[in-house]
Amino acid sequence: MMGCLCVDKNGVPLRPSIIWADMRAVEEERFLKNKMDPMKFYKTVGHRISSSYGIEKLMWVKNNESHLYKNTYKMLNAKDYIVYKMTGKFVTDFSDASGTNAFDINTFKWSG
Numbered sequence: 001m002m003g004c005l006c007v008d009k010n011g012v013p014l015r016p017s018i019i020w021a022d023m024r025a026v027e028e029e030r031f032l033k034n035k036m037d038p039m040k041f042y043k044t045v046g047h048r049i050s051s052s053y054g055i056e057k058l059m060w061v062k063n064n065e066s067h068l069y070k071n072t073y074k075m076l077n078a079k080d081y082i083v084y085k086m087t088g089k090f091v092t093d094f095s096d097a098s099g100t101n102a103f104d105i106n107t108f109k110w111s112g
Contacts, residue, residue: 004057
């Protein structure tokens with residue numbers, strides 16, 4: 001499932017995962033909507049700006065739990081954490097990368 005699991009460089013979770021249904025990142029959603037053209041955003045990542053996606057949740061962690069954010073090495077989805085535990089590798093697929101709202105579906109690279 002989509003979410004936001006912050007882990008350190010050793011893959012140790014820094015806090016419980018924030019699941020897709022948790023909408024606490026409404027201020028971060030509002031911030032993005034005020035800073036970015038929603039249509040351009042959609043054409044870049046393939047999703048609308050919403051507090052249900054990972055980047056908005058990571059922004060919430062940055063704004064509300066900065067002490068944890070400073071130690072965050074990667075933000076993982078649930079299946080990506082399981083893959084890490086089984087292989088020792090931080091990986092995801094294009095579909096789940098897109099679901100973070102931080103992946104450019106046109107260049108297949110993380111959006112800057």
